Amino acid sequence: MSEILLRAEGITKRYGGILACDGVNIELRAGETHAVIGPNGAGKTTLLAQLGGEITPDVGRIHLGERDVTGLRAPERAALGLGRSFQITSVFREFTALQNVALAVQAHDGHSFRFWRKARTDAALVEPARAMLDRLGLAGRAAVPAALLSHGEQRQLELAMALATKPRVLLLDEPMAGMGASDSERMTRLLTTLKRESALLLVEHDMDAVFALADRITVMTYGRVIATGTPAEIRANQTVRDAYLGTDEAA
């Protein structure tokens, strides 16, 4: 079996009376695409936020590779190779597409207590950023402020930024959210090519994409994991069908 890159053990997060995550176990192996599905309010985004280090679980541990990262905050986990994209597009709207990605490159190019040289013309930032935009098909939009990009382009930019940090593990929160059929197909193809570089943990509602991409699927409802398995196993699982996938569709 390949190496486990990310592992959460029994993580629990309570908001007042609501158990957003209840003893969740999940692991992500090298080279794997692992999808988390479940109805709205199942705790998927809360799980991702805990894996990313934005919120700390009340109970449970999180390991990134060998290392226990439960107590580390988001920037420190990012430095250890954890990338992240958000459900709601989270780009720097005033910056150009190129500046957005260059900033992500900068995050992993040593400290930023560099006060004098212009970042905009710094080849060490701009060149990798250009290459990344090129790869995601945004090369022609490099000079456009992110706010003026289309929704689909912004989602791609979001991904470009996550990738520019060269993550070993990439957490994607609904990468297809709000995309039309053709955009989301393109995104699926793109994510397929990413598998070689990063292990992907994605939360997604687009079942076509999930079953096309995922090597393993974890199903959550009400903060609990009710099943984990290969797409075929999940499709055949009666509990999952009752709880989520429905009875009439085979996805």
Add this chain to the structure above:
Amino acid sequence: MERVATFFVLVALAAVPVLTAIFDAPFYLDLFGRVMIYAIAALSLNLVMGYGGMVSFGHAAFLGLGGYAVGILAKEGIDSGFVQWPLAVGSCALFAFLTGLVVLRTSGAYFIMITLAFAQMLFFLFTSLAEYGGDDGLTIWTRSEFSGLIDLNDGASFYYLVFVLLLLCLGISARLVDSRFGMVLRGAKANERRMRAIGFPTFRYKLAAYTISGAMCGLAGALLANQAEFVGPSVLHWSRSGEILVMVVLGGMGGVAGPVLGAAAYLLLSYFLADLTKHWAIIMGPLLILVVLYARGGLLGLLGGRRAKADSP
């Protein structure tokens, strides 16, 4: 446009001592000197507010601390500017760093209130320091000595020193905001959560910016005390923090030079309006409201130099 406007303002400022000499109006040398000193203070605030999104309502603290550093040392018989000025700037940097550790854990309205609170603490501290003037303030009998290098008692020399320091602060600001450090600051203003997710520990960068800002404002404080040959608690009053804030907003936060325009506009306007009527605030107030309502990019925005950064859709 911004560059052109800035250039003309700077040329005009450079010409002031010549004109005041010709027309024998030394008062204006003082007035424009004060404009430049406040421009430095406003520049320092713009670094954290315009680029970092940290609305400090306590920058008068640095103005006062820088001033008192000069005043207290002078009273203790240490007149050398080589001692006074680094101590003024250094103590402000230290104060900014230490208070920054606290204030930067908050944001929004809380940030505004807690920066105000720290400034008020200094205000009451210096009000109660009876041996250094207390309520009445402290007269500075001799301006800072730079042992033959420059004589600050000469009006034009002092003016040009302030001018050069303003250029220096402008240059530093311009480089800073376009550097890697500046990009982190701007990114943190726009979307701090994202910045952290891509791996920036934003706190330390904001703290560094706050410290630099405090130091720069401390320099303005040292200059102000020298110009007035006096420092008192009024420099630390919260309304002074408000004035610096108004200068930044009035000038526009979209570019580096906005605060210079803002400081000039605010001080000159209040001076000439005060000449007109003692109720000058009645005119100034609505003017400010108009700028805020219709020119969100401030004077810079009116010049069309740059889109206001705060205005993005």
